[in-house]
Amino acid sequence: MVQSARLDSADSALDFIYSAELEKEIFDRVSAHYAPHLPPARLNPPRDAQTPEERQGLIDYAIWNGSHDLFIVQVVARGISTLFKDDTEFQFALARQLGDDGLHALASRERITALSGSDGTERIAAAVRHHWQVLGDFPLSSWQAFLAWELHFEHHILARLFVNRRSSQIVDLPTRDFAENRIMPDEEYHRIKITEWWLRKLKSASFAQREHWVGEVLEADEKLQRLLGGYLRDSWALNARASGIDTRNYIPLYDGWRREILALLTGRSIAELPSLTSLAGVDREHEAALSPQPETV
Ligand SMILES: [Fe+2]
Ligand SMILES: [Fe+2]
Numbered sequence: 001m002v003q004s005a006r007l008d009s010a011d012s013a014l015d016f017i018y019s020a021e022l023e024k025e026i027f028d029r030v031s032a033h034y035a036p037h038l039p040p041a042r043l044n045p046p047r048d049a050q051t052p053e054e055r056q057g058l059i060d061y062a063i064w065n066g067s068h069d070l071f072i073v074q075v076v077a078r079g080i081s082t083l084f085k086d087d088t089e090f091q092f093a094l095a096r097q098l099g100d101d102g103l104h105a106l107a108s109r110e111r112i113t114a115l116s117g118s119d120g121t122e123r124i125a126a127a128v129r130h131h132w133q134v135l136g137d138f139p140l141s142s143w144q145a146f147l148a149w150e151l152h153f154e155h156h157i158l159a160r161l162f163v164n165r166r167s168s169q170i171v172d173l174p175t176r177d178f179a180e181n182r183i184m185p186d187e188e189y190h191r192i193k194i195t196e197w198w199l200r201k202l203k204s205a206s207f208a209q210r211e212h213w214v215g216e217v218l219e220a221d222e223k224l225q226r227l228l229g230g231y232l233r234d235s236w237a238l239n240a241r242a243s244g245i246d247t248r249n250y251i252p253l254y255d256g257w258r259r260e261i262l263a264l265l266t267g268r269s270i271a272e273l274p275s276l277t278s279l280a281g282v283d284r285e286h287e288a289a290l291s292p293q294p295e296t297v
Helices: 002-009 018-036 052-081 087-115 123-135 142-158 158-167 173-205 209-243 251-266 284-290
Strands: none
Touching: 002 251, 018 158, 052 087, 052 123, 052 142, 052 284, 087 158, 087 173, 142 158, 142 173, 142 209, 142 251, 158 209, 158 251, 173 209, 173 251, 209 251, 251 284
């Protein structure tokens, strides 16, 4: 088996330093292929909302961000006390993630109050419940599922955040400043620590164990992709409505980014990965059954 021989002999495929520079290099490559219209860096500075509709878009986007971060806090808290209760090293990484993402959630709530004049707690809570409806307890069902969940919520999501950084036209300026000074470095740290934990685990395993784990993580990542398809597409639509991001070709762009990340983190080449579920490949029936919001297709 070509794949096995490669994983067996080529430890070097896992000998890389995961960093923001590496992420940018990979995204630039994927973007040049699937979304050449995207500039490598922002061309024009974004502006603040000017109309009630624009302001409402930013409020809705802050609700999304607040619930995303608070959901992470809840999953990570459970992970620390269950799956990883004996893994002190990973607890340090998760504790930092929990604290940071808790701060990000709080910051979103404060901006919702400032922008809307009313408290966003209930809307955030409802959106967090929606996350649990979509995913159930799957992220906590095994360490492999938890890791794949982390990859979706910290790594794969970067495709949209890169697009946002390069093409958003309308932003909440205080949120933008907080994101640049605090959120971005925090998130980079989360991705690095999660990746390092996984690579250490993988490198210390026997060949057979490694093969097995990589297969399980890829399988869990696929399951999450199927569950999250509608949620993710909604997030691109919301980001476009709130900030006017350039979503042309976003599906192949996201798929390409996710494929590159999975190849990198499993030590496999793109050709050696199984075929992956596209962001376009959602089960609409399932999605409709789980979504609390009425949706017309
Ligand atoms: Fe966060
Ligand atoms: Fe995070």
